[in-house]
Amino acid sequence: MPVFDYMKQHPEDNECFLKMLKKHSKVVARQLLSVYDFSPFKHIVDVGGADGTLLIEILKSTPNVQGMVFDLPHVAEEAAKMIAENNLSERCKTAGGSFFDSLSVVGDCYILKHVLHDWTDEKCGEILRNVGKIMGPESKLLIMESILAPDDYDLQMIDFMIWIEADGKERSISDFETLLKSADFKISRLITIPPGKYTIIEAVLNK
């Protein structure tokens, strides 16, 4: 059974998964905010944003920005609770749906953090094209992932695990270039998130 279908059918395991993501995203958010300025944006959409932890931290540190967490309906419900607990319901909304269907969420910054590594190139192409369809020419896509290097045996181990677990894979920078090009994007910037485990691949539409 696909891993995210399993999570939907096993709420206790999903709760455990979301708790793990929350702890991870809290740490990564601090590191991310030390290198990336979100203040030029008006509306940030976190696609596959889980319980909203990352976006909540971004919004707390960037007061004039609005946000939206997009995830599967049962996960978006959890995000709505977290957003309310953080008194951000006025500035941050949620939407439940699938990124394999056409999206109707509008923003000038779209985040995909640790989403693409769950999927095959073909499925990633579908996600990227759906995001691309709703992006304006000035909008930015921020992909946050680890970048596979030939001597990174830890990530190669995760690559193997994620392939077994979800049919996904970790990718090298040239894999990302190829994937993005096939969905009509081009990389505009690469920013290493300290201490160096993750990278922001900033991309724009190739038009």
Ligand SMILES: C[S@@+](CC[C@H](N)C(=O)[O-])C[C@H]1O[C@@H](n2cnc3c(N)ncnc32)[C@H](O)[C@@H]1O
């Ligand atoms: C590995 S988690 C990453 C979550 C979050 N971005 C983070 O880094 O903590 C992948 C996320 O994609 C969501 N997801 C899986 N399939 C989805 C789909 N078809 N449409 C929307 N979201 C989906 C999951 O519910 C989960 O929140």
